[in-house]
Amino acid sequence: MILRRVPNLTRSFTTKSVKGFTGAVGSTPLVRLEKISKRTGCEVFGKAEFQNPGGSVKDRAALGLVESAEKAGQLKPGGTVVEGTAGNTGIGLAHVCRAKGYKCVIYMPNTQSQEKIDLLRMLGADVRPVPAVAYENPKNYNHQAKEYAEATPNSVWTNQFDNTANAEYHYKTTGPEIWEQTGGKIDAFTCSTGTGGTLAGVAKFLREVSDGRVKNYLADPPGSVLHSYIQSGGKLVDRTGSSITEGIGQGRVTNNLGTEIQNLAGSLHIPDAKSIKMVYEMLDSEGIYIGASSALNVVAAEELALQLGPGKTVVTMLCDGAYRYQSRLFSRKWLRSKELEDAIPADLQKYIVLE
Numbered sequence: 075m076i077l078r079r080v081p082n083l084t085r086s087f088t089t090k091s092v093k094g095f096t097g098a099v100g101s102t103p104l105v106r107l108e109k110i111s112k113r114t115g116c117e118v119f120g121k122a123e124f125q126n127p128g129g130s131v132k133d134r135a136a137l138g139l140v141e142s143a144e145k146a147g148q149l150k151p152g153g154t155v156v157e158g159t160a161g162n163t164g165i166g167l168a169h170v171c172r173a174k175g176y177k178c179v180i181y182m183p184n185t186q187s188q189e190k191i192d193l194l195r196m197l198g199a200d201v202r203p204v205p206a207v208a209y210e211n212p213k214n215y216n217h218q219a220k221e222y223a224e225a226t227p228n229s230v231w232t233n234q235f236d237n238t239a240n241a242e243y244h245y246k247t248t249g250p251e252i253w254e255q256t257g258g259k260i261d262a263f264t265c266s267t268g269t270g271g272t273l274a275g276v277a278k279f280l281r282e283v284s285d286g287r288v289k290n291y292l293a294d295p296p297g298s299v300l301h302s303y304i305q306s307g308g309k310l311v312d313r314t315g316s317s318i319t320e321g322i323g324q325g326r327v328t329n330n331l332g333t334e335i336q337n338l339a340g341s342l343h344i345p346d347a348k349s350i351k352m353v354y355e356m357l358d359s360e361g362i363y364i365g366a367s368s369a370l371n372v373v374a375a376e377e378l379a380l381q382l383g384p385g386k387t388v389v390t391m392l393c394d395g396a397y398r399y400q401s402r403l404f405s406r407k408w409l410r411s412k413e414l415e416d417a418i419p420a421d422l423q424k425y426i427v428l429e
């Protein structure tokens with residue numbers, strides 16, 4: 075066979091192939107955010123987790139949780155993975171389970187959209203919507219997931235919030251990737267938390283590898299207690315308000331976050347008006363289509379860069395794309411209902427293309 079000569083390349087690329095879905099998880103690009111870097115005089119980067127094969131940062135947690143159960147002998151061929159989730163973790167787990175030949179059972183509150191249920195079912199998951207009751211109620215979807223796994227042989231409840239295999243996977247992969255991609259030239263890292271796996275794992279790695287030089291900050295939406303917890307030096311203050319962001323915000327310190335929260339340098343509270351504006355700005359000025367949690371992260375990275383001053387390098391996470399949320403984020407009616415229409419500057423209103 076005659077091989078055609080590869081033309082001169084103007085950019086480097088990875089030539090290695092990977093093994094299956096699981097081999098494609100991670101090694102995401104670190105994208106320099108051009109306008110934000112210029113605006114702040116800093117180097118501001120976003121880790122393009124939306125490029126994971128299942129579309130979000132949660133592919134990493136899903137793989138980490140399943141691999142850890144396999145290693146512990148809790149999951150054997152043909153076994154069942156059970157989780158309580160309405161979001162990206164379920165999608166990641168459904169993919170990983172198909173790739174590895176496991177059954178996937180997802181419990182979720184019955185208030186979730188039909189779109190989410192349909193997507194998980196299309197990915198082969200056994201979806202069980204249950205009444206939306208508080209965590210304290212034994213019928214809460216998380217407890218039902220745990221009980222189902224306990225009653226089913228060769229099955230595991232992955233327990234994404236409190237199983238620290240989640241943070242460990244980010245410690246082993248996301249943290250080292252960021253360190254290598256910045257050549258160790260990084261001053262600060264910030265991201266928001268759902269389970270806290272991403273922040274805790276990445277922050278711990280960057281702190282250790284830099285002998286404490288890299289400072290890590292939690293970014294928090296309205297309705298979460300974590301910003302006030304950190305600012306008050308460890309008091310759990312009642313939740314107030316709510317947020318349009320999905321997948322983030324917490325009412326407690328999870329085991330995953332608990333592995334590193336005491337070492338964080340601080341926290342930033344980001345209101346929804348700034349996050350939604352950044353969804354549109356990132357699209358308009360960088361050409362990057364991200365969901366609201368990622369936009370919140372970028373706002374936090376910009377504020378941190380301004381705090382630290384010119385010349386610093388700040389990294390954050392671009393957790394997923396806007397595709398899963400576009401019927402809301404780009405709908406005028408929905409923006410109005412959340413009192414966020416005016417948060418979009420006049421020159422960006424052209425992107426509000428849905429009724």
Ligand SMILES: Cc1ncc(COP(=O)(O)O)c(C=O)c1O
Nearest residue numbers: 267268269270271272321367393
């Ligand atoms: C869109 C999105 N962003 C951010 C997060 C938070 O990641 P973590 O659970 O690692 O804190 C999640 C978690 O589900 C998510 O779905």
